[in-house]
Amino acid sequence: MTRTMVITGASAGIGRAIALEAARRGWHLGLASRRREALETLRGEIDAVTAGRAPTAAIAEVDVADPSSAAARLRALFEELGGADVFVANAGVNEFTRIGKGGFPGSQRILQTNLIGTVATLEVAAEHFIARGRGHLVGVSSLAALLSIPSQGAYCASKAGLSSWLGAARIELGRQGIAVTEVQPGFVDTEIMPDVGRYPFAVSADRAARTIVDGIERRRKLVVVPGMPWRLFRPFARLVPDAVWRKRR
């Protein structure tokens, strides 16, 4: 039986790596992001990886920060695919946003994309799954959801909001046969994370994707990337003293 996965933010970084890993494992794919050309290049790579063993991926130009057009395009993508089994809300942005120093437009972009727009896409997918009586929502949050990092206030808030929403969705939708997985990466080598080598326990996007696709296939509630040591750190995240962040600035 063909299993179908739709991924937002599939044109680069973690989303692109998830798409390639899922394609290797036989998933049929729907690829969404703003840059059509990058998605077409990825589709060609997927065709080369699967060598005709899976149907060609479908593509949708989707800006998650614009919820009404994103909703229409995602619905059309689900229809083109003949239905989706898994929806991975991975699209996200980040930038430094210094509080009180003109950073608000950046904060607004982050919150609009990572929280409002992402929840809007998850709502569209949830409606699709409720109508089918089954499905699996996956939200790519971050370990930042558990922290309050200077110059990253909007990013941390966007991911904390997304994590809370995913927790509620799991309880609400579980009764209707719909699974919800929250993904919390630490540091992954992608464009969103320039100079990733400065950060502890950083992993490649390919390695992150293997862990994430394993977690999706096992319908895990939470996928931490990499699992160790971050699983040990998570219970203490709120105890990190402010002084640690002051020293890093």
Ligand SMILES: NC(=O)c1ccc[n+]([C@@H]2O[C@H](COP(=O)([O-])OP(=O)(O)OC[C@H]3O[C@@H](n4cnc5c(N)ncnc54)[C@H](OP(=O)(O)O)[C@@H]3O)[C@@H](O)[C@H]2O)c1
């Ligand atoms: N890298 C890390 O260390 C790390 C850590 C924790 C969490 N994360 C999360 O992982 C997810 C993927 O990040 P990444 O590291 O892979 O970053 P990335 O390499 O910059 O990729 C971001 C992806 O999101 C898409 N995107 C951005 N804004 C969009 C919009 N408005 N509508 C549709 N797609 C949009 C981009 O595609 P287009 O430009 O084509 O639209 C791109 O495909 C994000 O949610 C990020 O917060 C990353």
